[in-house]
Amino acid sequence: MPTGVYVCHCGLNIAGVLNVEDLKSFAEKLPGVAVARDLQFSCSDIGQEQIQKDIAEHKLDRVVVAACSPRLHEPTFRRAISKAGLNPYMLEMANIREQCSWVHMDQPAMATEKAKDLIRMAVAKAELLQPLEPESIPVSKEVLVVGGGVAGIAAALDLADAGLHVFLVERRPTIGGYMALLTDVFPTNDCSICVLGPKMSEVYNHPNITLYTYSEVLGVEGSVGNFTVSGVRRARYVDEKLCKGCINECASACPVEVSSEYDFGIGKRKAIYVPYPQAVPLAACIDPKACIGCSRCAEACPADAVRLEQEAQDFKINVGAIIVATGWQPFDAARKEEYGFGRYRDVITTLQMERMLNASGPTKGEVVRPSTGEIAGSIAFLQCVGSRDATVGNCYCSRICCMASLKNAQLVKEKYPDTDITIYYMDIRACGEGYEEFYIRAQKLGINFVRSRVSSIQEEEGRISLIYEDTQNGEIRRAKHDLAVLSVGLEPDSNAEVLGNLLGLSRRPDRFFEIAHPKMRPVEAHIDGVFIAGCASGPKEIPISIAQGSAAAAKALKLLHRGFLELEPTSAYVDPDKCIQCKLCVDICPKKAISVKSPAYVDEAACKGCGSCAAACPVDAIDMRFFSDQQILAQVKAATEVKREFPLIVAFLCNWCSYGAADLAGTSRIQYPTNARNIRVMCSARVDPSFVLEALRQGADGVLIAGCRIGECHYKDGNYQALQRVNVLKGVLEKVGLDPGRVKIVWCAASEGEIYAQDLREFIAELKAMGPIGTELKRRDGGQQPDLAQPGNGPEEGEKP
Amino acid sequence: MSAVTAAKDMEFKSEVLRLAGPEMQTCIQCGTCSASCPTAHLMNPSIRKLVKLCLEGRKKEALHNETLWLCTSCLLCTVRCPRGIRPKAVVSALKDIAEREGVRGRDASYEEFFLKQIKSNGRIAELPLTAEFLLVYPQAAVQSMQMGLELISKGKIAAKLERIEGRDEVKRIVEELRE
Numbered sequence: 018m019p020t021g022v023y024v025c026h027c028g029l030n031i032a033g034v035l036n037v038e039d040l041k042s043f044a045e046k047l048p049g050v051a052v053a054r055d056l057q058f059s060c061s062d063i064g065q066e067q068i069q070k071d072i073a074e075h076k077l078d079r080v081v082v083a084a085c086s087p088r089l090h091e092p093t094f095r096r097a098i099s100k101a102g103l104n105p106y107m108l109e110m111a112n113i114r115e116q117c118s119w120v121h122m123d124q125p126a127m128a129t130e131k132a133k134d135l136i137r138m139a140v141a142k143a144e145l146l147q148p149l150e151p152e153s154i155p156v157s158k159e160v161l162v163v164g165g166g167v168a169g170i171a172a173a174l175d176l177a178d179a180g181l182h183v184f185l186v187e188r189r190p191t192i193g194g195y196m197a198l199l200t201d202v203f204p205t206n207d208c209s210i211c212v213l214g215p216k217m218s219e220v221y222n223h224p225n226i227t228l229y230t231y232s233e234v235l236g237v238e239g240s241v242g243n244f245t246v247s248g249v250r251r252a253r254y255v256d257e258k259l260c261k262g263c264i265n266e267c268a269s270a271c272p273v274e275v276s277s278e279y280d281f282g283i284g285k286r287k288a289i290y291v292p293y294p295q296a297v298p299l300a301a302c303i304d305p306k307a308c309i310g311c312s313r314c315a316e317a318c319p320a321d322a323v324r325l326e327q328e329a330q331d332f333k334i335n336v337g338a339i340i341v342a343t344g345w346q347p348f349d350a351a352r353k354e355e356y357g358f359g360r361y362r363d364v365i366t367t368l369q370m371e372r373m374l375n376a377s378g379p380t381k382g383e384v385v386r387p388s389t390g391e392i393a394g395s396i397a398f399l400q401c402v403g404s405r406d407a408t409v410g411n412c413y414c415s416r417i418c419c420m421a422s423l424k425n426a427q428l429v430k431e432k433y434p435d436t437d438i439t440i441y442y443m444d445i446r447a448c449g450e451g452y453e454e455f456y457i458r459a460q461k462l463g464i465n466f467v468r469s470r471v472s473s474i475q476e477e478e479g480r481i482s483l484i485y486e487d488t489q490n491g492e493i494r495r496a497k498h499d500l501a502v503l504s505v506g507l508e509p510d511s512n513a514e515v516l517g518n519l520l521g522l523s524r525r526p527d528r529f530f531e532i533a534h535p536k537m538r539p540v541e542a543h544i545d546g547v548f549i550a551g552c553a554s555g556p557k558e559i560p561i562s563i564a565q566g567s568a569a570a571a572k573a574l575k576l577l578h579r580g581f582l583e584l585e586p587t588s589a590y591v592d593p594d595k596c597i598q599c600k601l602c603v604d605i606c607p608k609k610a611i612s613v614k615s616p617a618y619v620d621e622a623a624c625k626g627c628g629s630c631a632a633a634c635p636v637d638a639i640d641m642r643f644f645s646d647q648q649i650l651a652q653v654k655a656a657t658e659v660k661r662e663f664p665l666i667v668a669f670l671c672n673w674c675s676y677g678a679a680d681l682a683g684t685s686r687i688q689y690p691t692n693a694r695n696i697r698v699m700c701s702a703r704v705d706p707s708f709v710l711e712a713l714r715q716g717a718d719g720v721l722i723a724g725c726r727i728g729e730c731h732y733k734d735g736n737y738q739a740l741q742r743v744n745v746l747k748g749v750l751e752k753v754g755l756d757p758g759r760v761k762i763v764w765c766a767a768s769e770g771e772i773y774a775q776d777l778r779e780f781i782a783e784l785k786a787m788g789p790i791g792t793e794l795k796r797r798d799g800g801q802q803p804d805l806a807q808p809g810n811g812p813e814e815g816e817k818p
Numbered sequence: 819m820s821a822v823t824a825a826k827d828m829e830f831k832s833e834v835l836r837l838a839g840p841e842m843q844t845c846i847q848c849g850t851c852s853a854s855c856p857t858a859h860l861m862n863p864s865i866r867k868l869v870k871l872c873l874e875g876r877k878k879e880a881l882h883n884e885t886l887w888l889c890t891s892c893l894l895c896t897v898r899c900p901r902g903i904r905p906k907a908v909v910s911a912l913k914d915i916a917e918r919e920g921v922r923g924r925d926a927s928y929e930e931f932f933l934k935q936i937k938s939n940g941r942i943a944e945l946p947l948t949a950e951f952l953l954v955y956p957q958a959a960v961q962s963m964q965m966g967l968e969l970i971s972k973g974k975i976a977a978k979l980e981r982i983e984g985r986d987e988v989k990r991i992v993e994e995l996r997e
Contacts, residue, residue, distance in 0.1 A: 355898065405846075407902035443848045472853035472898060486849030486858075486866060493849075493858050 019051035020143055021077040022136065023068060025059040025084035027114055034118040036129045040083065043133050047140045051075045059084050060093050068094075069101035078103065079146055081139045083111035083132070086680045087697065088672075104148035106586070106643065111139035115683030116695055120774070127691040130661050134694050141655035142648045149586035149642055154622055156242030156582050157337035160573050161186065163234055163516055166194020167559055168551025169342035170216050171566030172573075177225035179574050184334050185220060186248060188512055190231045191296035193217050194344055196559060198279060198293070200374040203424040203558075204451040210295050210377075217297040229332065230298060233512075237519045240610065240623035241546030242337045242582045252327040253302035255289070259322035262299030264291045270317035275307045277379075281347075281368045283387060284379030289314045289323075294377055338546045338573040339520065341530065342566060343513035345552035348403025348411065348505040355473040356402065356503055362388040363481050364474060364501045366402075367418065370425050384429055384436075386499050388479070393500035395437040396429060397483060398422040399471050404506030405443065413527045415506035416556040419446045422504050423459045430462045439465040439496070441485060449558065474501060507556040520547055521609035523733065529555045534731075540569040543733045544609060545623055548572050587643040587699075588624035589631055591617045595638035602630035602639060605702075607733035627732040628703030632742065644698055649708055656694035657715035664718035664784035666693040666777075669708070671701045673731040675723030677767030682774045689774040692781050693721065700724070701762070702735030706746045709760055713750075719759045719784045723773065726764040736764065754794050756787050826875035830915070834872045834880075837911035844901045845869050851895035851905040861885040865895055865905050872908060881916050885909075887925035924955050937992045940982035944975040 022044040026032035037055045044053035052075045056064045059082055071077055080103070082094050087110040095105035113132045121128035158181050162173045165187030173183045185192070196202075197217070199209040220226055229250055236247040271287035279292050288307035291299065301322075303314070315323035350358035350366050358364045363386050365373075372378040373385065386393050400422060404415040419442065426438045440459075445466070447456040460466070469485040476482065480497045487494055509529045517524065522542050523531045530549050533541040540548050548569035551562035576582070589611075596616030603611050610623035611630060617638070619630075631639045631646065640646050656667050670676040676697050682689070698704060701724030709720045722743060724736035740762055747757035761783075763776040787793070835842055852864035863871065863885055871880040886909055895905040916926070931950050935942045948966070952959050969975050982988070 401900070406900040408898065408900060443846060469853070470848035470850045470900065472850050472894075484853050486852040486864065488847055488849040488866065491864060491867065493852055493864065 018049050018079065018144060019075055019077050020049045020079050020081060020140060021068065021071050021075065022047070022050050022053040022081045022083065022140060023059050023064070024053070024055045024113075024136070025064070025082065026055060026057050027084060027118075028058065031084070031114050031118045034122050034125050034128055035113060035132050036125070039129055040113075040132055040136060044081075044083075044136050044140070047137060049144055050140060051077060060090050065093075065097040068097055072098065072101040072103060079107040079109070079143045081109050081111060081136065081143050083113045083136050083139065085114040086110075086112045086116070086676075086683075088677065088680055089115075104150075106149040107143075107146050109139045109143040109146065111135040112680075112695070112697075115680040117691075119683035119686055120689055121691050122686065122688060124691060127662065131691045131694070134656055134659070137658065138652040138655040138694065138696070141651040145645065145648045145651055147642070151583050151586050152621065153581045153583045154242055156577050156580060157244075157335045158182065158577050158580060159184065159334070159336045160338045160340065160570075160577070161234075161244070161246055161334065161336040162340045162342060164194070164342035164344050164513075164551070164553070165189075165192030165220070165228075165230070166342060166344045166551060166562070167196045167213060167216075168344070168553075168562040168566040168569075169194075169340070170213075170220055171563040172340045172342060172548075172550055172570040173220055173226055173566075174216065174223065175567050175570035176573060177223045179570070179578075181225065181574065181577065183226045184246075184336065185226055185228050186232050186234055187228070187230045188233055189292070190253065190300075190302045191292045191298070192220060192228070192230060193295070193297065195368075197295065198368070198375070199371050200376075200378075201424065201428060203420045204449070204455040206424065206427065214295045217295070221297045228298070231302060232332070234516055234519065237339070237516075240620045241544075241576070242622055244336050244339060244546065245333065246336060246339070247331065247333045250330045250332060252305075252329050253300065254305070254308075254323065254325055254327050255301045255303060256322045256324050256327075257298055257300045259320050260300040260318075261320050261322070262291060262296075262301070263319070264294065264301070266317050266319055267301055267314035267323065270313040272311065272313065273307050273309055275304070280372045280379045281366065283365070283369045283372060337577040338548065340548045340550055340566075340569045340573060341513070341516065341520070341522070341542065341553050342550045342569075343510050343516060343553045345507040345556065346510045348409070348415075348508050350402055350503045350505050352409055353402055353406075353503070356399070356471070356501075357474045357476070358503060361474065361476045361481065361501075362386075363393075363476075363499065364503065366503050366505045367421055367425070368505070370502050371421075374425060374428050382432075384433070384500075391499075392433065393436070393498075395498045395500070396426075396439075397471075397481065397496070397498040397501045398426060398438070398440045398504060399483075399501060400440065400442040400504045401470065402503040402505050403508070406506075411506055411508065411527070413506075413556070414446060416446070417558050418504040418506060420449070420452060420455065420558070422502070423447070423456055423464075425502070426464045427459050427462055430464060437465075437498075438463075439467055439498070441467050441469050441471050441483070443468070443470050507552060509553065513553060520544055522547070522549075525555075527555070529553065540565050540572060543607060545625070546576065582622065584621055585626065587626035587641065588621040589619045589626065589628065589639050589641055590621075591619055592638045592640070595636050597636055597638070599635060601633050601635065605629050605633050605738060607730075607735065625732060627700035627735055628698065629700060629732070629735055629738050632703055632705040633738070641703070644703060646705065646707075649696060649698070649705075650711055652696050653708055653712045653717075654715060656696070657712065657717050660716055662692055663789055664692055664781060665716070666719045666721055666780065666784070667712040667717045668693040668695045668721040668723065668777075669698050669701065669704045670695050671703075671724045671731075671735070672697055672699045674725035674729065674767045675701070675763075675765050675773060678723070678765040678769045678773040681767065681770035683770075685770050687770050687774045689777050690781055693777055700730070700732055700735040701739035702730075702732070702742075704739060704742070706742055706749070709746055710749075713755065713759060713790060716790060718787075718790045719761065719780060721777065721780055722760070722762045723776070724762070724764055726766050729766065754797050755790075756793050758783055758787060759790065825878065827877040828875045830877040830880070831872060831875040833915060834908065834911045837914060838872075838907040839904060841901060841903050842869060842908060843873065845873065845903055846901060848900065850898050850900060851903075854894040854898050855889075856892060856894070857888045857890055860888050865889075865909070868912070869903070869905060869908055872912070880912060881919070881921045884924065886912050886916065924958065927951070927954060933992060935979075937989050938985070939979060940985045940988045941980065943977065943979045944969075945977040946979050948975075 099105040234248040268287040273288035277286035376382040550565040550569040
């Protein structure tokens, strides 16, 4: 296995500190090395050509480049060696610039010794490299959008226009979501359904969209590129194609009247109904809970469309990506008992106000007191009902309610200029284009603003009485109004829970779906091929929901448009002979990529190669194709082969954050001691406890594990898993008589070079206080314990926590 | 016009936070507590302002007021606070600090006289108790005159101080509770 080693000068960046000549002659003598050279700039064309020439001349089958960080030039050298006919994965880099010459500028001798260890580690790993072939799999060019609100509609239309086929699944009998029920919308006060209605029809008529309304997703299998989705289309008891949407013929014959969910309790509908005149599809449906089966509708229908015998139909579709646009539901105002919603008829919610203001709503646009039917002369708006409220478990701001109340107050004031309107608010949050101007407009219209939070509502002499403290002048007051409007907050739609569980989506503490990164990946889920748009991931205004729908569509398009997916060949794989089907890996996989079908099976399309399963497997049945157990153990062994300094630290750094932090310490020239020998892993969760025990057994004085900051793992929760393992490991160390402080876990973001350096300095100081490995055993046994620093002489520590 | 610099005692602030809980720092001054308080109309500062005074380290204003002693511990403030703060715990914390530092409001003095009689006699008699209290706070006589006369006319005011048996035990109980 002839290996070529190339030590880069990088001008004086490396050669100015390290003795490159010495490193080259050191590398030459390492086992398996056929040729070693020092190159001025290995990444330059001349450098790359030299490597390619050697591959041909010396029949090299693997290459080690000791230069900068692999995060910088690994792709460059992979390309270079593959041009010379080598498999691109037969490359290993030793990071002797960012993590050596740049951070030990004042200790060139020790830095050169450290660089030798890093090269020895790289050569040892290189010896175990296997050629890997990126696999490409065919993908379905169809997309499932769940939720037909404004976000789902935006996503579906963009995808369909781009030529992908879309299945749009909506739980209700019509698409349009909450936006279709609103009156005018802020900040321009244009009619909501007038702008949404045409989009709804476009969805219905688009040749690339299959619309399943009154339907639900019940099962999801497969992974990115190839999901199999099953679901049910519930019976409408009306033939959708035959129904003319004339609304009144059937409904006027129906004898059953119930409260309409589309009017939030202030309007009525029949057991057979069309949700609202602009519904899409414009077809009636029968509410089976209300219907008494009298068949009068069937007799009345001029198109003969009623089908009382209709049954639910299952559907099964194959899609490459799934967009979750399941939206929100209003906070249940009755939970705030002190406000008397449900007890006092003149206490209503924002949505009831929206329906009253809506010209096609139950009051035909009149704002009346439900108790008397008279026009309300004095109206109170109470903000933050069910938002920013720890007593109901909703600490978040619902974002839209300030603007919604400002808008409704303006609409009322414009319609009835004499109405006395007061908005009781804690803070007015009008952050958005044109929003603050909208607030000013409301003030100019003569709407009153009182900074307070109403403590309770009572009914007195037929009027609504509020108690509050006007916090701007410190007076506790009672105010009487005809109507109180509770500005209810937004909560995640409880019906979406099933879909969330099917897809394995995670939730934030506020119960909305969590996105893959709170800033950088706003519409991606943790699961590959799944995207989240609109209020499913938190309260949002209409324009942002539309933007997210379009963004999710673009992401799905990027994923599927070529018709195939290229997979990084770095996934986990299972040795079926060893697997005991304990399912531990299934539970911990952040990508839900593992299933146990006797034995466990890794879906390589879904696997992202974090390696947590390999670390967790109690029988070592799972290994990684890249960063394998054997490769990492070889690095550990090489790092501890010659012990030239005390304390000697083996450090495992996660690729995304800590390794980046260590690189940044280099580019920032932050100086720290030379004691650590860094091993790159994809995630801190990859660190198998046996790696740590092996490092200590081989004579390392301490082991450092560094991951992304808690809550910021690039896979999901790998750092929590690492932390859990380290805690167990500390217990094991204590049991065998070693100081548990010899294993340390730290968190640093890729921007925290100084924190990484500081953590390392602290760990070195702690280890110095402990003394070399085994000191504590000698102390305990009066010096009788064999020296752990001698490989093979340590106590048996093979057990795995 | 010149702005007045308030004296800030950050040690006092930390002590209140320690006793009443760190969530107190998340107060947004919405006034739900004061608006929920059944004795708010008698209080100055209001319970909302009291929290703010503590957070600003304004020890003197936070301790020298009647608000602390008017709290009936009904806990409505604590049940309704949208930030999960316990304003009642803030009042208790301030009472503890006042007790420790010998700050006595009118009501605290009344409680003191009340306990003194219990300790020595095992029970109280209204007339001697009122007399002792009015000696220190004569202004309270004006407020309570009418009610006092009505009570006397109905024989509700005991004039004679009676002693019960087992006074030593009562004394022990009072002393143990004080600790």
